[in-house]
Amino acid sequence: MDQIILLQVLNTALIIGILVLVSLGLGIIYGLMDVLNLAHGEFLMLGAYAVVAANLMGLGLIAGIALAIVGVGLLGFLVERGLISRLYGRPIDALLATWGLSLILQQAVRLTFGPAPKPVVAPIEGAVSVIGMPFPIYKLVVLGVTIVVTGAVLYLFRYPTFGIKARAVLQDREMAQCVGIAASPIYSLSFTIGAALSGLAGALLAPLVTVQPYMGPVFLVRGFITVIVGGVGTLFGVVGGANVIGVTEGVVSYFASSVGAQVVVLAIAIVIIRLRPRGIFVRK
Amino acid sequence: MSSARLKHTVSTGLATAFLCALTGLLWYFVGGGPSGLQQLTTYLILGLFALSVDLLWGFGGMLSFGQAAFFGLGCFSYAVVTTGRIAPIPPEAGLLGLALGIAIPMVIAVLLGYFLFYGKVTGPYFTIVTLALAFLVSSLALTWPALFGGWTGIPRVPPLKLDFLGLSFKASTNAFFLAAVLCVLIVMLLRWILDSRFGLLVSGLSDNEERLEFLGASVARLKLMIFVLSAALAGFAGGLFAANSGYVSSDLLGITVSTEAVVFVAVGGRRTLLGALLGAIVVRGMSYWLGGVALEYWQLFMGVMFIIVVLFFQSGLLGLVTRLSGFFSPGPASKVSG
Numbered sequence: 238m239d240q241i242i243l244l245q246v247l248n249t250a251l252i253i254g255i256l257v258l259v260s261l262g263l264g265i266i267y268g269l270m271d272v273l274n275l276a277h278g279e280f281l282m283l284g285a286y287a288v289v290a291a292n293l294m295g296l297g298l299i300a301g302i303a304l305a306i307v308g309v310g311l312l313g314f315l316v317e318r319g320l321i322s323r324l325y326g327r328p329i330d331a332l333l334a335t336w337g338l339s340l341i342l343q344q345a346v347r348l349t350f351g352p353a354p355k356p357v358v359a360p361i362e363g364a365v366s367v368i369g370m371p372f373p374i375y376k377l378v379v380l381g382v383t384i385v386v387t388g389a390v391l392y393l394f395r396y397p398t399f400g401i402k403a404r405a406v407l408q409d410r411e412m413a414q415c416v417g418i419a420a421s422p423i424y425s426l427s428f429t430i431g432a433a434l435s436g437l438a439g440a441l442l443a444p445l446v447t448v449q450p451y452m453g454p455v456f457l458v459r460g461f462i463t464v465i466v467g468g469v470g471t472l473f474g475v476v477g478g479a480n481v482i483g484v485t486e487g488v489v490s491y492f493a494s495s496v497g498a499q500v501v502v503l504a505i506a507i508v509i510i511r512l513r514p515r516g517i518f519v520r521k
Numbered sequence: 522m523s524s525a526r527l528k529h530t531v532s533t534g535l536a537t538a539f540l541c542a543l544t545g546l547l548w549y550f551v552g553g554g555p556s557g558l559q560q561l562t563t564y565l566i567l568g569l570f571a572l573s574v575d576l577l578w579g580f581g582g583m584l585s586f587g588q589a590a591f592f593g594l595g596c597f598s599y600a601v602v603t604t605g606r607i608a609p610i611p612p613e614a615g616l617l618g619l620a621l622g623i624a625i626p627m628v629i630a631v632l633l634g635y636f637l638f639y640g641k642v643t644g645p646y647f648t649i650v651t652l653a654l655a656f657l658v659s660s661l662a663l664t665w666p667a668l669f670g671g672w673t674g675i676p677r678v679p680p681l682k683l684d685f686l687g688l689s690f691k692a693s694t695n696a697f698f699l700a701a702v703l704c705v706l707i708v709m710l711l712r713w714i715l716d717s718r719f720g721l722l723v724s725g726l727s728d729n730e731e732r733l734e735f736l737g738a739s740v741a742r743l744k745l746m747i748f749v750l751s752a753a754l755a756g757f758a759g760g761l762f763a764a765n766s767g768y769v770s771s772d773l774l775g776i777t778v779s780t781e782a783v784v785f786v787a788v789g790g791r792r793t794l795l796g797a798l799l800g801a802i803v804v805r806g807m808s809y810w811l812g813g814v815a816l817e818y819w820q821l822f823m824g825v826m827f828i829i830v831v832l833f834f835q836s837g838l839l840g841l842v843t844r845l846s847g848f849f850s851p852g853p854a855s856k857v858s859g
Contacts, residue, residue, distance in 0.1 A: 273645045273648070273649070275652075320828065320832075323832060324831070328644075328645060329584055329645075330831045330835070332584065332645065332648060333584075333783070333787065333827050333830075333831050334827060334828050334831045334832070336586075336780070336824075336827060337823070337824040337825065337826070337827025337828040337831070338824065338827075338828065339824070340780070340820050340821070340823055340824030340827070341821055341824035341825065341828075343820065344818070344820040344821040344824065345821070348817070348821075454652075454656065454776070455656065457652075458649070458652055458653045458656060461649045461652075461653075462649075462653065465646065465649070496657075496660055496661060496664060499653075499656070499657055499660070500657065503650070503653050503654070503657065506650070506653075507636060507637070507640060507642060507650065508640075510640060510641065510642050510646055510650075511640035511641060511642070514641065
């Protein structure tokens with residue numbers, strides 16, 4: 238029984254790691270630019286398809302991950318410059334435009350790769366024994382990668398000049414601009430980083446889930462709930478929010494069903510919007 | 522009663538009747554015959570559904586990606602009652618189905634809206650929560666095949682029949698006229714409501730919610746009322762849709778249908794009523810015109826529409842027409858208040 242619980246804990250930790258990668262990007266983009274990026278789930282989906290494409294070209298997962306980070310990051314950059322930057326200060330229009338973009342990306346992938354799910358084999362075979370129960374090495378590697386990347390992103394937004402400027406814009410855009418911080422390059426780079434993180438999450442997930450064109454919105458919704466719960470405008474809050482959501486999902490789907498978990502998570506989000514509109518992990 | 526308000530209502534009704542008549546002229550364009558007319562009826566019914574989105578989003582300022590949940594519940598209410606799926610078919614099944622299709626969404630909207638609006642779930646959060654709900658509802662529907670028909674849906678839904686009036690809408694011409702008359706009546710009703718004091722307050726929601734609150738209006742109550750009204754209209758459109766198409770499936774509850782309605786309103790023109798109908802007719806008509814490829818590229822087409830509308834013509838087709846001629850002016854509500 239202990240072993241089953243331990244496996245459950247490890248799997249939950251994995252879900253939390255992926256949620257953090259997806260939500261960090263969403264949280265940064267929303268906090269900085271007031272843009273709810275509804276195409277964020279599609280960035281994750283494209284990351285997963287980058288691995289599929291790499292496999293088709295006879296390349297391995299590492300190449301796939303690199304392709305996902307660079308390709309989706311580049312796409313993010315182009316989207317920010319070409320579309321989002323025209324819509325600052327018009328949150329509802331930005332929301333509509335990114336929704337349109339998500340529909341386009343879904344259909345484009347469907348037309349390119351076909352509607353059927355694409356199998357991706359785990360590149361690292363084998364399992365380690367966790368007190369007598371086998372646990373796939375690949376999942377441990379993913380867990381490690383998400384922790385390292387999360388640490389790096391938190392560092393990036395904390396100490397280097399870029400991070401300090403970005404947080405200044407995040408806290409008070411007008412004041413930051415008054416003291417001479419140019420918001421535009423920060424928006425551009427942050428959006429690119431957010432997109433690349435989502436692409437990375439998709440690439441890491443590819444061997445673990447069914448890769449199909451419509452896999453994005455589920456992660457989008459979970460990511461947003463994570464941001465809402467954790468608190469807009471705080472990256473540590475996002476990590477906290479991912480823990481709340483991940484653990485809740487893990488526990489409820491273990492004892493009840495996955496639909497039940499969706500219901501509970503949504504209910505929690507609504508209660509938190511009511512009681513702590515700025516998130517659990519933000520001091521009032 | 523002010524005569525300006527009456528005049529505004531009548532003129533909007535006339536414009537709607539004109540639009541419906543124009544739609545009738547598309548008959549040969551969609552291949553003629555009963556099936557062509559059935560197509561046009563579908564456009565009008567989807568236009569009614571789009572009106573519910575315009576009410577909520579255009580006037581109330583609340584963008585929902587879950588409106589199809591109400592539409593779909595309307596569809597299933599009609600289909601379940603008229604096919605005798607869980608109980609023997611009652612007399613006046615069509616009427617009962619339509620009534621349930623209005624009542625059930627209203628009840629759900631009251632419960633849900635109470636939590637959301639009194640819980641201050643507003644702005645983008647409202648949109649996200651409705652998006653999450655849309656997913657939830659379609660997955661819940663699939664777990665209940667006895668009622669919702671699972672993946673296959675419910676086939677052979679009978680057309681509307683009103684025995685007590687001796688009317689049957691089986692013939693496609695009858696169905697089309699019914700839809701057209703309902704469109705005119707409902708647009709007039711909405712215009713009448715929106716020109717009232719309540720309507721002015723609702724318009725205030727999308728202009729400046731905070732100021733409205735300071736002026737002493739209960740924003741949460743207003744939102745709840747408009748949410749319930751729009752759920753009722755969406756459910757009614759759903760019932761009509763089921764009667765017209767003869768087949769319902771759980772797709773109708775889902776995110777794609779919700780999205781489509783938002784496109785209709787964005788393309789036709791927000792906050793104009795007539796724009797919602799126009800958007801449904803034009804967008805659906807274009808998809809028909811795209812022909813066989815449309816099915817494959819339909820979603821792509823919708824995505825592109827979203828972006829074009831947002832970037833280049835925010836006031837939609839009707840805004841374009843208004844700018845060109847000044848004829849279809851929706852008329853500022855402030856003129857009417859006196």
